[in-house]
Amino acid sequence: MxxxxxxxxxxxxxxxxxxxxxxxxxxxxxxxxxxxxxxxxxxxxxxxxxxxxxxxxxxxxxxxxxxxxxxxxxxxxxxxxxxxxxxxxxxxxxxxxxxxxxxQDWPVVIVGIGNLGHALANYGGFASRGFRVAALLDADPNVVGSTAAGLPVRHMDELEDIVVSQHVSIGVITTPPGAAQLVCDRLVEAGVTSILNFAPTVLTVPDGVDVRKVDLSIELQILAFHEQRKAGDEPAGDSVLDRAPGPVRAAAAKLRRAAGGGKSAEPAKNAPAAKGPEDDLSAVMPA
Amino acid sequence: MxxxxxxxxxxxxxxxxxxxxxxxxxxxxxxxxxxxxxxxxxxxxxxxxxxxxxxxxxxxxxxxxxxxxxxxxxxxxxxxxxxxxxxxxxxxxxxxxxxxxxxQDWPVVIVGIGNLGHALANYGGFASRGFRVAALLDADPNVVGSTAAGLPVRHMDELEDIVVSQHVSIGVITTPPGAAQLVCDRLVEAGVTSILNFAPTVLTVPDGVDVRKVDLSIELQILAFHEQRKAGDEPAGDSVLDRAPGPVRAAAAKLRRAAGGGKSAEPAKNAPAAKGPEDDLSAVMPA
DNA sequence: TAGATTGTTAATCGATTAACAATC
DNA sequence: TAGATTGTTAATCGATTAACAATC
Incomplete structure (x- = not known):
């Protein structure tokens, strides 16, 4: 479909x-x-x-x-x-x-009841407009059993039962990124066909399943891009120099040459990268 | 610019x-x-x-x-x-x-330290990638003075000082919707030129200020739209009947006629709407 | 040299916008 | 009838995509 x-x-x-x-x-x-x-x-x-x-x-x-x-x-x-x-x-x-x-009424499960899961469970606009929190789920035994927004936090093990018995078709993922794909797979397997993903990971889903994502970090980066343009509002600098500090550029060019290697038909992926100049690069990078 | x-x-x-x-x-x-x-x-x-x-x-x-x-x-x-x-x-x-x-380093202020503000303050992807939480702000005296993610929550009164002294150009709004525009105005007035808005409100800003929004409720509604299509996957129903229940449609048509009124050049906005049939409509509406 | 993969072209598609005829 | 405002058309613009020549 x-x-x-x-x-x-x-x-x-x-x-x-x-x-x-x-x-x-x-x-x-x-x-x-x-x-x-x-x-x-x-x-x-x-x-x-x-x-x-x-x-x-x-x-x-x-x-x-x-x-x-x-x-x-x-x-x-x-x-x-x-x-x-x-x-x-x-x-x-x-x-x-x-x-x-x-x-119509849309039962929703929220998986991952950390700070964000809590915030969403309490979000007013959720309950209104046809959405109903069917269950809150978490893998952490310390969290399971507590309550959030008046609802008990239940264990991940119950995921399949809840999705099936309550006819949940929408799942919200607020787990750490490492757990997101696994949770997604389980939700989909159990019958969920729409996923709202807050974890900063690309989710792979079968055809017919919709994924939307909300990503704070991406939004901030887009703002930073525009912000940067505002600050230095020169005619639109395009000299070589303003594109990268000289040494970095030189080091990077060298790196590329090293990676390019030569004869091998093998993608340079397997060529051992000349480690060293990278420290220069990472020095200017945010952790 | x-x-x-x-x-x-x-x-x-x-x-x-x-x-x-x-x-x-x-x-x-x-x-x-x-x-x-x-x-x-x-x-x-x-x-x-x-x-x-x-x-x-x-x-x-x-x-x-x-x-x-x-x-x-x-x-x-x-x-x-x-x-x-x-x-x-x-x-x-x-x-x-x-x-x-x-x-480069982007100092950011978060305004509104409720559940969501807390979640964002603790968000890891924030600190990495060049963004630094310069301050957490809230209007509630019960919240001010507490700490979130190791940072003290400071009072809204300090907003202008902080933005100016720390050269903050990016603001994150996690207040209730009613407060968002006011907070936005103060941020912009103080010098912020990029806003990430989590409050479900349309913000009005002067030229040169960028606004991006993150809206859970909108994302869910978009998913619901597609979800609805999946359920009843008929050839694509377009009979009059499946577009609205008969009585609703009739009542609505009547309403429209009543609103249309007639001679008045005044937009029907001021015409007193025939109240009554609306109850039928709101009955099928989510609260 | 032969194989792999980029960078670019051109075609296509979808979204936006202004303008205005239809019509209340 | 005169004024207001919709619904639609057509032009424009931006984004996507496949294909392939350039080139490592």
Whole structure:
């Protein structure tokens, strides 16, 4: 069946369900799907203030997108607006909720109850919007038996039973990176078909399983990239010198030559790398 | 100075720094920038195993992308590979680190030391890779003075002093949604130009400030969307009936008519919505 | 030299945007 | 009817991908 690709932020085998680009089945583009929760949040806020209708312009501002994009997005759902008037808030809340599958109940397991698992278990937006924490799981006997967010932490051994008996199809992984793939395999084997991964690892899953990942470290690195550009806002330095300190570059070039070796048809992977200059490199690297 | 747009996952005013599409300054596309941390992580693992060189095919597999994409990505950085051989691991680690700005130190403040703030403060990947927690801040007097990850939690009042004196340019917001915009404003006013937002709110920032957001609830909703499609995998139902229960649709249509009103040139926003049918709608909605 | 693998080209695909006709 | 605002079109832009010439 293969849903469209698991989204830009998802990681998987080198490109699995690459078959259907748009997330098909009434053909809503992935980019649109990713924005629907944003619209829904803005609409919910309007609903709570009992605002009856809203224009694309107003709603777009509230959601932080431009109105053309919003109207295009909504056009994939159907014609739910009224020309000259706008959109009925309650009706749209319902339509988007239904489209996202939030009119049904989604039991979720959280595996790995460390700091982050705790935080997620307590997260309010979890319980609302159709998601229900079916169980908290951990491998550490010291953690098992304690409670988090009013729920008992249960042992990993119960994973399969819980997934099957409670019909869990969504799993959240908040384990250390080393345990993530194993936990993932067990979840998938037991029947989970959607995984939200907080561990900084690439997960490999079979076709038909969606993985999305949340990665603090990656987000920070992307910010650092832009931040760096802001600081030195020269015309856009492209001299050789500003690309790497001279000595480092020289050492690296040497390294490459050494690695390249020569005659061997064997990929240089097996050529013993000239160790030494690397210390220079790692000296400028963060631990 | 307007960096390229803050990325798909960033939220801001309806489209601020829309000027430069690719993240300019040697023109690395946003999509490529977002993948560099992935490559870096895979390369670091290889480096720790003392693997000297790696082919695009191998590295792509480790990073969870396809090799064509990886080679294209690397081509924006320069020609760092060797035909017939592959890439020198150490050299590439250095080049990507430098490109991402990780060869310098980035002091970061975390505002809002609840469960999530705690989790982040303790996050290992934080301290490594050039990021350093400069301070933990909270508004709650009961939290201020406690320690998290070995650091004292300081009061919000100190925000400006800390940002200025420690040259903090990156702020992480883990406050409740209601406080996020205010905290954001203070951070920006004090000189922060990059924000990582964990609060489920759209933040408005001036031009030149980047915002990225991490939103558990949105990720889950995207998974639910795909999950829903998997369950009922009919040819792709598009009868009117499967789009909404009859009564709901009827009630909604009525609502829309009522809202549309008629003569008034005023947007129907001000027309008193016919309350009543909405209860039907909210009944099927998650709280 | 023969084999391997990069770096680049060009085709394709998906997403964004402005503009405006349709229509409430 | 006049004004407002949607839904859609078409142009543009950015990202992905396969293929292959360059070259180690």
């Amino acid at each position: 293969a849903i469209g690709r698991p989204s830009p932020s998802s990681s998987q085998t080198p490109d699995p369900g690459a078959a259907r680009r748009t997330s098909r089945a009434r053909g809503i583009p992935e980019a649109t799907v990713a924005r629907l929760p944003l619209y829904l949040r803005a609409l919910t806020a309007l609903s709570e203030r009992s605002v009856p209708t809203v224009s694309s312009e107003e709603l777009a501002a509230a959601a932080g997108v431009n109105s053309a994009k919003l109207r295009k997005d909504f056009s994939y759902l159907g014609s739910y607006g009224t020309r000259g008037v706008g959109y009925d808030v309650e009706y749209l809340v319902y339509q988007i909720s239904r489209e996202l599958g939030l009119t | 307007a960096i390229g747009r803050p990325s798909p996952s960033s939220s801001q005013t309806p489209d601020p720094g829309a000027a430069r599409r690719t993240s300019r300054a040697r023109g690395i596309p946003e999509a490529t920038v977002a993948r560099l941390p992935l490559y870096l992580r895979a390369l670091t693992a290889l480096s720790e195993r003392s693997v000297p060189t790696v082919s695009s095919e191998e590295l792509a597999a480790a990073a969870g992308v396809n090799s064509a994409k990886l080679r294209k990505d690397f081509s924006y950085l320069g020609s760092y590979g060797t035909r017939g051989v592959g890439y020198d691991v150490e050299y590439l680690v250095y080049q990507i680190s430098r490109e991402l700005g990780l060869t």
